[in-house]
Amino acid sequence: MFGYIKKIRRYLSTKNQPDSKKEPKKAAAKLSLFGSLDKNLALFKEYLGESSDVIVKEFRLGGDARTRGALLMIDGLVNNEIVDLAILKPLMYDTGFKLKTDSGALDIDSISKGFLSSHEVNKLSAVGEMLHDVLSGNTVLLVDGAKEALSVGTRKWEKRGIESPQTETVVRGPREGFTETLRINTSLLRRKIKNPNLRLEALKVGRQTKTDVCIVYIKDIVKPGLVEEIKIRMAEIKTDSILDSGYIEAYIEDAPYSIFSTVGNSERPDTIAGRLLEGHAAIIVDGSPFVLTVPMVFIESFQTAEDYYIRPYYATSLRAIRLFCYFITILAPALYVALTTFHQELIPTQLLFTMTAGLSGVPFPALVEALIMVVMFDILKEAGVRLPKPIGSAVSIVGALVIGQSAVTAGLIGPFMIIVVSITAIANFVVPAQSDSISLLRYFFLILAGLLGGFGITAGALFVLVYLVSLKSFGVQYLSPITPLSRQGMKDCFVRMPLWSMIKRPFMMTGKNNIRREPLDVSRRQKGEKDA
Amino acid sequence: MNGINEKIKASQLTFLIISFIQGSVLLISLVDDITKQDSWMSMVSGFVVSVPFILSYAFLAKRFPGKNLIEINDIIYGNTIGKIVSIFYLLFFLLLLAFNFGDIADFFNGYIMPETPKMVFIVVFALICAFAVKRGIAAIAKASLLTAIFTIAAVIFTTILLIGEMDFSNFQPMFESSAKEYLQVSHIMFCLPFGEIIALLMITQHMKNDKKLPRTMVWGTGISALIFLAIVVRDTAVLGASITIFSETSYQAVRMIDIGEFLTRIELLVALNYTASLFIKICVLYFVTVTGVSQLVRAKSSTPLILSLGSIVIVLAMVSFGSTIYRNEWGYKYAALFATPFTAILPPLSLLIAKIRKLPNTGGVRQ
Numbered sequence: 027m028f029g030y031i032k033k034i035r036r037y038l039s040t041k042n043q044p045d046s047k048k049e050p051k052k053a054a055a056k057l058s059l060f061g062s063l064d065k066n067l068a069l070f071k072e073y074l075g076e077s078s079d080v081i082v083k084e085f086r087l088g089g090d091a092r093t094r095g096a097l098l099m100i101d102g103l104v105n106n107e108i109v110d111l112a113i114l115k116p117l118m119y120d121t122g123f124k125l126k127t128d129s130g131a132l133d134i135d136s137i138s139k140g141f142l143s144s145h146e147v148n149k150l151s152a153v154g155e156m157l158h159d160v161l162s163g164n165t166v167l168l169v170d171g172a173k174e175a176l177s178v179g180t181r182k183w184e185k186r187g188i189e190s191p192q193t194e195t196v197v198r199g200p201r202e203g204f205t206e207t208l209r210i211n212t213s214l215l216r217r218k219i220k221n222p223n224l225r226l227e228a229l230k231v232g233r234q235t236k237t238d239v240c241i242v243y244i245k246d247i248v249k250p251g252l253v254e255e256i257k258i259r260m261a262e263i264k265t266d267s268i269l270d271s272g273y274i275e276a277y278i279e280d281a282p283y284s285i286f287s288t289v290g291n292s293e294r295p296d297t298i299a300g301r302l303l304e305g306h307a308a309i310i311v312d313g314s315p316f317v318l319t320v321p322m323v324f325i326e327s328f329q330t331a332e333d334y335y336i337r338p339y340y341a342t343s344l345r346a347i348r349l350f351c352y353f354i355t356i357l358a359p360a361l362y363v364a365l366t367t368f369h370q371e372l373i374p375t376q377l378l379f380t381m382t383a384g385l386s387g388v389p390f391p392a393l394v395e396a397l398i399m400v401v402m403f404d405i406l407k408e409a410g411v412r413l414p415k416p417i418g419s420a421v422s423i424v425g426a427l428v429i430g431q432s433a434v435t436a437g438l439i440g441p442f443m444i445i446v447v448s449i450t451a452i453a454n455f456v457v458p459a460q461s462d463s464i465s466l467l468r469y470f471f472l473i474l475a476g477l478l479g480g481f482g483i484t485a486g487a488l489f490v491l492v493y494l495v496s497l498k499s500f501g502v503q504y505l506s507p508i509t510p511l512s513r514q515g516m517k518d519c520f521v522r523m524p525l526w527s528m529i530k531r532p533f534m535m536t537g538k539n540n541i542r543r544e545p546l547d548v549s550r551r552q553k554g555e556k557d558a
Numbered sequence: 559m560n561g562i563n564e565k566i567k568a569s570q571l572t573f574l575i576i577s578f579i580q581g582s583v584l585l586i587s588l589v590d591d592i593t594k595q596d597s598w599m600s601m602v603s604g605f606v607v608s609v610p611f612i613l614s615y616a617f618l619a620k621r622f623p624g625k626n627l628i629e630i631n632d633i634i635y636g637n638t639i640g641k642i643v644s645i646f647y648l649l650f651f652l653l654l655l656a657f658n659f660g661d662i663a664d665f666f667n668g669y670i671m672p673e674t675p676k677m678v679f680i681v682v683f684a685l686i687c688a689f690a691v692k693r694g695i696a697a698i699a700k701a702s703l704l705t706a707i708f709t710i711a712a713v714i715f716t717t718i719l720l721i722g723e724m725d726f727s728n729f730q731p732m733f734e735s736s737a738k739e740y741l742q743v744s745h746i747m748f749c750l751p752f753g754e755i756i757a758l759l760m761i762t763q764h765m766k767n768d769k770k771l772p773r774t775m776v777w778g779t780g781i782s783a784l785i786f787l788a789i790v791v792r793d794t795a796v797l798g799a800s801i802t803i804f805s806e807t808s809y810q811a812v813r814m815i816d817i818g819e820f821l822t823r824i825e826l827l828v829a830l831n832y833t834a835s836l837f838i839k840i841c842v843l844y845f846v847t848v849t850g851v852s853q854l855v856r857a858k859s860s861t862p863l864i865l866s867l868g869s870i871v872i873v874l875a876m877v878s879f880g881s882t883i884y885r886n887e888w889g890y891k892y893a894a895l896f897a898t899p900f901t902a903i904l905p906p907l908s909l910l911i912a913k914i915r916k917l918p919n920t921g922g923v924r925q
Contacts, residue, residue, distance in 0.1 A: 368671055372823045480826055481666050481679060484833045488701075489686045495700035496693040509703040510570065 057153040063094055063170035070098060073157055080160075087169070088119045094170040098156070103163035105182035108144065113165060113178055116141040134172045142167075146179030158236065188214070191293035191315070193458060196332040203293045208238050208312035211295075215242060215308075218299040223247075229260055237268040238312040242302065247531070249305045249321070255500060256307060256320065271311040271318050278309075278320070280498050285463045288499035290322035297331045303542070305531055321500035325508065325519050327459035328352070333522050341522040349520070351453035352460065356467045358453070359396045360475035360483055362446045366392045368479030385440045393476030395439055399447040400468060402429055407451075507532065564696035565766040568774045570703065574838065575755055575778025576785070577702040580709050581839025582751035583832055584661065586789055586808065588890040590801040593735045593743050595728060597801075598790045600740055604747025605783035611753060612779055614906045616772035619759050621912055623768045627759040628853055633917055634908050641854070643904065648850045650900045651757055652871065655843040659684060659875035662836055664882050669809060670829060680875050683840070688864050690841045691848060695764050698841045705834040712831045713785055716824070717792045719815045728798035742890075749894040751786075752779055753901030754839075760846040805886065844868070 060066050067082065074080050083097040095117060099109065120141060138147045150156050151174045156166050163181035188210065191203030204211045212226050223245040231239050239260070243253055259278040268274060275289045276282065290306075292298055293315050298308050301319045309318040328348045333341040365373055366381070373381065388395065406425045410418055430448075433439040454464060467490065474482035497504035507515020515532050517523040526546035566574070586597070593600045622630045627647060632640040662683055663676035690698055755775065762768065793801055793811040804810040812825045848867055852860035879885040911917075 369826065372826055374819060374822055376819070478674070478678065478682065479671055480829065481671065481674075481833070482682070484830055485682050485686050488834065488837050489689060491701050491704060492686070492690040492693055492697055496697035503700070505700065509700045510567065511703060 058151050059153060059156070059168075059173055059175060061171060061173050063096060063168055066168050066175075067096060069153060070156070073153070074160075083114070085114065085118055087117055096168045097165055098160050098168065099165040099180065100160060100163065103161075103183050104165055104180040108178075108180045108182075109165055112143045113167065113180075116143060117167075134169060134174050134176060137167070137169065138176055142176070142178060144178045144180075148177045150175045150177050161236075185210070194292065194294050194297070194330065196330070196335075199332050199335045200294075200296050202295060204295060204298075204310075204315040204317055206313050206315055208240060208310055211310050211315075211317065212240060212242070214295040215299060215302075218295055219244065219302065224302075227253075227257075229257075231260065231263050231274070232265060232268040234266040235268055239268065239274065240310040240312075241307060242298075242310060243307040244302050247303060247305050248307055249500075249502075252305075252307050252320070252500060256309070268311060269313065271309065271314040271316045274309060274311055275318055280500065284493075284497060285466050286324070286460075286494070286497060286504070287462065288322055288497060288504060290319040290326055290459070291316045292319065293317075294331055300331065300334070321502040322504075323499065323502060323506055324494065324504050327457055329518070329522075334525065338522050338524045342520075345520060345522060348456050351456035352464070355450050355453035355456070355464055357471055357483065358446050358450045359400055359468065360471035362443065363392045363396050363472060364475040364479045364483055367476065381440075381442055384442055387437045388440045389438070391476075392443075393472070395443050396446075396472055396476070399429075399439060399443055400450070400472065403447055403451050403454075404465065407454075564694065564764075566696055566699045566761075566764050567766050568770045570699040571758075571765060571771075571774050572778040572781070573706040574699045574702040574842070575758065575775060576706040576782050577709065577835050577838035578755060578758070578842055579751045579779065579782035579839075580706070580785060580831075580835035581658065581837075582754070583786070583789065583808065583835065584665065584806065585746070585750055585889065586786060586793070587801075587804065587806050588886065589743050589746065590790070590793070590807050592746075592890060593739050594802055595730070595794050595799065596732065596735045596740075597743070597794060598729075598787060599733075600735075600743035601747065601783065601787045601790050603740060604744040605752070605779070607744045608748040608752040608779060608783075609776060611748065611902060611906065612755065612775050613772055614909050615756055615759055616775045618905055618909050618912070619762045620768050620771050621909070622918055624763050626762050626853075627756075628850060630759070630908065634911050634915070644850070644854060647900060647904075648847060648854065650897070651760075651843055651847045651850065652867075653874070653878075654754065654757075655840065655847055656871050656874035656878050658836060658840050658843065659871060660878055660885065662833065662840075663875070664879075664885060665806075665829070665832065668882055669806060670826075677872075677876060680872050683837070684868050684872050687837065687840050687844050688868050690837075691845045691864050692861065695761050695842070695845050698838060698845065702838045705838050709831050709835055710785065712827050713788055713792075716812050716815065716827065717788060719817060719821065719824075720792055720796050720811065723814050724792070724795035725798065726795055728795055742894075745898075746890060746894045747786075749897040749901050751782070753897060755779065756901050756905060757843055757846045759905075760850055761842075805882070844871075847871075 057069075060069070067084075070082070079101040081097075081099050081101050083099075085095055085097070087093045087095050097109065097113065117137070134149065138149070148159075150159065150166070156175055156177070159177040160166050163183065164177045165180045167176040167178065169175075185207045186205050188202045188205055190201040202214065204214065215226075216224065221244060225243055225245055227241045229239045229241065230236050241253060241256055241260075256278065260274075263274070263277045265273070265277070271291065275287070275291070279288045281288055290301070292301075298317050298319060302308055306319045306321065309320070311318070328345055330344075333344065366385070370378060390398070402425075406421070406429075409421050413421055429439075430444060434441050434444060450468070454461065457464065471483055471486050474486045476482075478485070495503070495505050495509060503510060506512060507519055512532075514530050517528050518532065524546075526543060529543050529545060530540050531542050589597050589600060618630060619625075622633065625633070628640075628644040631643045631647070634640065635643055659680050660676075663679040666679050667674065667676050690701070755778075758775075762771075765771070789808055793807040796811045796814055797804070797807060801807045808828050809825050812828050813823065815824055816822045844864075844867075848860050848863045851857075851867065852863050857863065879888065
């Protein structure tokens, strides 16, 4: 059986390999610019075609009417004021003298140094570079007679401002969230960690989209070898497009066939900063407010940024609630089905009488009843996400009324099933980081419980357990610090110990720089109390 | 197999041993049948008898670092006799595996879901164990940590809840059983739950530090013996003389829990506990059999053996015992005798021969 599955996997993996045909315009990257403006412009038009947002502004350099120049840019990606005032105006009115060197050749450096009042000017000589710069919002200046072009940083486009994140909202803690723009996101991290060791390594991924991707880490703290491993995996990405960080996740995760995600993500700069300081590395993708972190361990899903801002006792109780909800949302329908179908003797007698009274007249077996309700809940959930907001409330009213009340009154579903599914539904949203696996596991256990009762649930749990312990994320055991057990890791696992007691970084991220805090010395304060 | 090169740490091995031995927890009711209210003493004597033998396993493994039982047999007895001894060991493990599959089916069929055919339990359980074996012994060891902690927590929890039901006069009259009965129970306790950890000698090449092995093995066995002792004391104190009547005493004892008519009938906890521990035990035996057979026939990979051996074991488990009564009869009359050559005679003998022949010849670790 395993061999057969392996064969299928091998087949799939060969099928999914991107076709390795060479890009037709690959030559453009290496082609160098001509000395003639007309030839260069023709080349530019050949590559970019007749797009309506491409602007080619030809002009004559001031004072020397025979020297022609051209500006290339994309409308909407450039800052018009800078183009007009800092590039076009000085070139058209102030240049002219000293443009040529003594030997008579055109001196492109003197334009860059003498006339362009912009802090970001680069010299280009390849067509590929020129195209990329124009497409990413720079303005490229071509001058007749020069084999090199100048690229001026003029990027500006409409973007969403920093808002509070939609997911992971907190009561106490910072309210800013990442946006779709890479630069804003990196600036948010820089503002949190003012440390020269915070490194942002830029890459470009995607043959067609050329998306900017940034690997962020703190040099002395990051897990040794992690950044190199990320780079190797990033280099293996051969795809047309990266439209969201989810694309990157799919390519770099350790277990691509797993239902558990082995790459963490967050919309909150403070969460990401916290993980960077624990030794993780982050991957920011331009165009996505969700920043990835690797490695990811299972217990991370139950930790929130707020845990560290509130008192440890309360934070610990919240973690217990989250873990409890995780099990409830996966197992509650399954347990209900197992109890009512196979193990009625385990229900306290008085409760059993009440339940039997409620169940009388329900035409379906418990498994079917549970499946109907769980599917119904998933439908409502999906509809609630996709619907426009004004209609959303209508759906929730109809859902609550029709399913909650009418189904019971009509005798389709037992009232206890409604309670069980409601608890399941509410608990579902407590652990958002695992929401995708939760939903699948619920069906898995439900069907096992319907077929084999308590034995099925136990067998399923053992299966999931063995699966989880054998998962790894970037060399870190997925279930650590629970198994393999670590005392240091346990301080921030089920229990959130006081901050000052977490002296070392979590064990799985061991590097040289392992101490993160000094223990708190309260003796002076306590002495003061006694005196007073 | 995934993670085949991953090593098991000493702490993980302790938990693996605890879960492995706890997989035999049903045996306690057999002991209760023989020594009745004195069972707790026979537990202690059983453990004390086991210690030297377990040490002999550990020293045997320590003497041949990185070698497993089959390789050790080859060195000690020579190629031909060594292979025959190994084949007997593998048959022993294979039969144990089948009996344990039969146990799980019997338990669920007898106590929890009487209408479901036994085959269903065995096949479902075997598939999950096959998956675990495919994932490697390191994964099984990591999972055993959680099952062991679950076992310990459940025993403590149920004991606390049963304090109200306990009556310590149930232990009287003491020393009522005859010396022969003590001997029989000690023999059963040593040969069945404790002695079966001889199977762990097959996975020594997956262990990280051979030097700590004797300590780890005795620790693991000691903790398991303590858990057994706690269970026996709890059951005897709660049920009294009636422990001889029930064929599953823990299950009956936990059934007595009644806290405010709310926390009642939590005997499913015992069942879960038993299933989880037995899962680890079966996985270890399964892994050991599969790797052993593949080593013996010099197979390139043991993966194809997993399901084929599994199907043999499933059939064996179905046909091995006609009924639960037959199984119990076997359990307390013949099982210990059946296991004796493999757990009590061969390992000390091997150690003795190794000492006399001064094996291994090159760079062996002296004790």
